[in-house]
Amino acid sequence: xxxxxxxxxxxxxxxRASLLASRGLSVPDGNGRVLGAFDSDRLVGTxxxxxxxxxxxxxxxxxxGEGLAASLISRVISLxxxxxxxxxxxxxxxxxxxxxxxxxxxxxxxxxxxxxxxWGSPGLDKYLVGLSEMxxxxxxxxxxxxxxxxxxxxxxxxxxxxSSSSHLFVLVVEEDRSIFPFEDRLHLVSSxxxxxxxxxVIPSGPYVISSATFPTYFTKGGEAESVHAALDIRLFxxxxxxxxxxxxxxxxxxPNCRLTALYNETMKTDLPPLGVAVEELSRIxxxxxxxxxxRVRALLESGEMDSIRPLVPDVTWNxxxxxxxxxxE
Amino acid sequence: MEFSSAAVAGTLESSDVMVSFSPxxxxxxxxxxxxxxxxxxxxxxxxxxxxxxxxxxDKGVLRVQDKGALECTLRARINTxxxxxxxx
Numbered sequence: 031x032x033x034x035x036x037x038x039x040x041x042x043x044x045x046r047a048s049l050l051a052s053r054g055l056s057v058p059d060g061n062g063r064v065l066g067a068f069d070s071d072r073l074v075g076t077x078x079x080x081x082x083x084x085x086x087x088x089x090x091x092x093x094x095g096e097g098l099a100a101s102l103i104s105r106v107i108s109l110x111x112x113x114x115x116x117x118x119x120x121x122x123x124x125x126x127x128x129x130x131x132x133x134x135x136x137x138x139x140x141x142x143x144x145x146x147x148x149w150g151s152p153g154l155d156k157y158l159v160g161l162s163e164m165x166x167x168x169x170x171x172x173x174x175x176x177x178x179x180x181x182x183x184x185x186x187x188x189x190x191x192x193s194s195s196s197h198l199f200v201l202v203v204e205e206d207r208s209i210f211p212f213e214d215r216l217h218l219v220s221s222x223x224x225x226x227x228x229x230x231v232i233p234s235g236p237y238v239i240s241s242a243t244f245p246t247y248f249t250k251g252g253e254a255e256s257v258h259a260a261l262d263i264r265l266f267x268x269x270x271x272x273x274x275x276x277x278x279x280x281x282x283x284x285p286n287c288r289l290t291a292l293y294n295e296t297m298k299t300d301l302p303p304l305g306v307a308v309e310e311l312s313r314i315x316x317x318x319x320x321x322x323x324x325r326v327r328a329l330l331e332s333g334e335m336d337s338i339r340p341l342v343p344d345v346t347w348n349x350x351x352x353x354x355x356x357x358x359e
Numbered sequence: 360m361e362f363s364s365a366a367v368a369g370t371l372e373s374s375d376v377m378v379s380f381s382p383x384x385x386x387x388x389x390x391x392x393x394x395x396x397x398x399x400x401x402x403x404x405x406x407x408x409x410x411x412x413x414x415x416x417d418k419g420v421l422r423v424q425d426k427g428a429l430e431c432t433l434r435a436r437i438n439t440x441x442x443x444x445x446x447x
C-alpha cells in the first residue's frame with residue numbers, strides 16, 4: 031500500500047535527492063511543497079510544486095507503470111487548486127512529455143533537452159487570442175524589458191526602437207521577483223513612454239521570461255540556463271511574435287550579466303530562422319559607464335541618491351524619492 | 360449562484376475521473392477527455408450538462424479527465440466540484 035504525504039524531514043529530502051538523481055534529475059530550486067510516495071517506509075515517488083510550476087517528478091523503477099505518477103500528479107493538482115492556483119506548468123524531458131500528456135498536460139513548446147507543458151485554464155491559446163486582439167495589422171517590433179527600475183538607458187533604447195518601427199510592443203516582465211513590484215515597473219514604463227504614439231506597453235504574461243518559461247532567470251545559476259533560454263525564445267518566435275504580428279525584436283547589449291548575455295546570444299541564433307529579426311542596440315553611457323538598472327540599484331543600496339539623478343527620467347526619479355521617503359518614515 | 364473559486368475533485372488514477380473548474384467571465388466551456396471517448400464521450404457530456412444546468416452554472420471552464428470511471432463516480436465528482444466552486 032503506497033501512501034502519499036508531504037515531505038518535511040531532512041532525511042526524507044535526502045532520499046528524494048537520490049531518487050531524483052537516479053532518474054537523471056537535479057533537485058529543483060526554490061521553496062515549495064514537496065510530496066513523497068512511500069511504500070511502507072521507503073520513498074518510491076516524488077513530485078513538487080513551486081509556485082505554479084510542477085517540478086522534480088520521479089518514480090522508482092519498480093513502481094513504473096503502476097499509476098503512481100498519476101496518483102502523485104493528482105495530489106499536486108489538488109494541492110495547487112486548494113491554494114487557488116488553477117493553472118500549472120510542468121518541465122520535463124521531451125521523452126517524458128507523452129506520459130504527462132496522458133495526464134492532461136498540454137505541450138506548449140519543446141526544444142532539445144526540454145519540454146514545457148501546462149494544465150488548466152486560461153491556457154496558451156486564450157493568451158494568444160488576447161495578444162492577437164492587440165495586433166495592429168502593421169509589421170511590428172517588440173522588446174521585452176524588466177526595467178527594475180526604468181532608466182534613461184531604457185528610455186533611449188525604446189525611443190530608438192520606436193523611431194525605426196511602424197509599431198512597437200514593449201512587454202514588461204510580469205513575474206514579481208524583482209526589487210521593484212510589477213505594478214510600479216509597468217507604471218514607470220507606461221508614463222515614461224507616453225509621448226511615443228506608436229508604442230503599446232503590455233504585461234509580458236506567464237509565457238515570456240516567467241518562472242515557467244525561464245526559471246533560471248530568477249534563480250541565477252544551474253546547468254539548465256541555456257535550455258531554458260532556448261525554450262523561452264522558441265515560444266516567443268513560434269507563438270507570441272506571430273500573434274502580435276512581430277517580425278523584429280530589439281535587445282540592449284549586455285556587458286555585465288552573463289545570463290542575459292547568454293540569452294541575447296541564443297536569441298540571435300534561434301529567432302531569425304523563425305522569421306523574427308534581432309537587432310542589438312548598444313547602451314548609452316554616463317561617465318564612461320553604461321546606464322543600467324543594476325547600477326541604479328547599487329547606488330540606491332549605498333544611499334547615493336545624487337548620483338542616481340542623471341541616470342533616470344523624471345518619472346522614475348519622483349517615484350524613487352517617494353519610495354525613499356516612505357522607507358525613512 | 361456565484362461560482363467563483365477554482366476547484367477540483369477526483370484523481371487521474373485508473374477507473375477514476377478528475378473534474379476541475381476554473382472561474383471566468385466567459386460562457387461556460389466544457390472540455391471532456393476520456394480513455395473511452397468513443398464509447399462514453401457522449402454520455403459523459405450528457406451527465407455534465409444535466410448537473411451543470413441543475414445548479415445554473417453558465418460561466419467558467421469545466422474540465423473532465425476520465426480514466427474510465429463509473430457513472431456514479433462521475434456524478435459524485437461533478438457534484439463535489441460544483442459544491443467546492445460555488446458559495447452554497
